[in-house]
Amino acid sequence: MSSVQVLHVSHAVNTGLAHCVGDYVEYQAKHGVHVTVACPGGRLAALTGARGADVVTWRAARGPGPGMLAEAQQFRRIFEDIRPDVVHLHCAKAGLIGRAVLRGRVPTVFSPHAWSFQAVDGALRRLVLGWERHAMRWTDVVVCVSAAERDTGVAHGLRGRMEVLPNAVLPGAVEPIRARSRQEVRESLGVEPGVPVAVCTARLARQKGQDVLIDAWPAVRAAIPGARLVLVGDGVARPALEAAVEEVGAEGVHFTGPVDRSIALSWLYASDVVVCPSRWEGMSLVPLEAMALGRPVVVTAVDGMAESVPPGTGWIVPPEDPEALAGAVVTVLTDHEAARAAADAGRRRAALTIGDDSSARLLDLYGELLRGRRPPATVSS
Structure with missing residues (x-):
């Protein structure tokens, strides 16, 4: 694969996707692949730049809009300049523009990282789903991060090759955190001794369900008056979430704002429970990271969560159910024996996901596609 050029494309840059793509890039660069990443920065x-990729700026907004024609034109120019052997498109916007421009002229891999049609309703949902079905003809393979994500695609009429490459925790991410004592980490983050702490680490957005957790929090505080809730990360929903805290009278809630990954992982390690209240997912990396750090988890029953958190390793509740969410969090914070047992089981489960198997399988998949395809074609205007 030493002469192969791979182009990764994403409009999303400050989410967990960055670490997923970063792991792919690092593995590919180490195995002689010339990797380029096109993204807004x-x-x-x-x-990815630090892990061996050439990085080019693709000025793409997160959602659809009037700038999409210019985004498509710039993508075409990037493709013509690089002339990659394989294009790997990440998330909905890159998947839309990339496949519409390339139309199968070069081996094309698409990773939805959660299906776009799950984010919308009504006529817009039908439109988005119709596009995804149509675009499968220009997709050599869809790479799903969980079997549930694949099954959701199939159930919604997507016909084509889909491979499951689960998210994984790389040792280099968690080992430096685990090398420190939890007490030391809690002190460094300003957590008082003995204070129960629930942590939710995610982009602040409707998808991630922090609003549901805020609705649930007064019931948690009623049962455990001194408990703290720490929302780690930033995003467009922050003003609405801060307003929700005031509206429901949720005390003990703290917003960290944007933090780097080591701080986010430190908050997971410092927690007494990690909460993932998502409305939809492909396969969240946060529960795996939390379990690798030996922390009990409460998650919602959405795609990928049951694979991350099998029975006995954590608590799974329905999405958008504040009462059930509060009940599970209170159980973890008060039933120390059950929390310890789940954390121990979760640590053993997470150990099975640590490594670069998915990165290796992805590189093999590129090779398989290239053996069956001609050299990259010029994309006509």
Whole structure:
């Protein structure tokens, strides 16, 4: 694979996707692949650039809008300049523009990182789903991060090759955190001794369900008056979430704002429970990271969570159910024996995901596609 050129493309740059793509890039670069990442900058550019990729700026907004024609034209220019052997598109916007421009002229891999049609309703949902079905003809393979994500695609009429490459925790991410004592980490973050702490680490957005957790929090505080809730990360929903805290009278809630990955992982390690209240996912990396750090987890029953958190390793509740969410968090914070047993089981489960198997399988998949395809074609205007 030493002569192969791979182009990764993403409009999302400051989410967990950055670490997923960063792991792919690092593995591919170490195995002689010439990797380029096209993105708007942010964490993804910094991370992949440090791990061996050439980074080019693709000025793409997160959602659809009037700038999409210019975004498509710039993508075409990037493709023509690089002339990659394989294009790997990440998330909905890159998947839309990349496949519409390339139309199967070069081996094309698409990773949805959670299906776009799950984020919308009504007529817009039908439109987005119709596009995804149509675009499968220009997709050599869809790479799903969980079997549930694949099954959701199949159930919604997507026909084509889909492979499951689960998210994984790399040792280099968690080992430096685990090398420190939890007491030391808690002190460094300003957590008082003996204070129960629930942590939610995610982009602040409707998808991640922090609003549901805020609705649930007064019931947690009623049962455990001194408990703290720490929302780690930043995002467009922060003003609405801060307003929700005031509206429901949720005390003991703290917003960290944007933090780097080591701080986010430190908050997971410092926690007494990690909460993932998502409305939809592909396969969240946070529960795996929390379990690798030996922390009990409460998650919602959405795609990928049951694979991350099998029976006995954590608590799974329905999405958008504040009462059930509060009940599970209170159980973890008060039933120390059950929490310890789940954390121990979760640590053993997470150990099975640590490594670069998915990165190796992805590189093999590129090779398989290239053996069956001609050299990259010029994309006509």
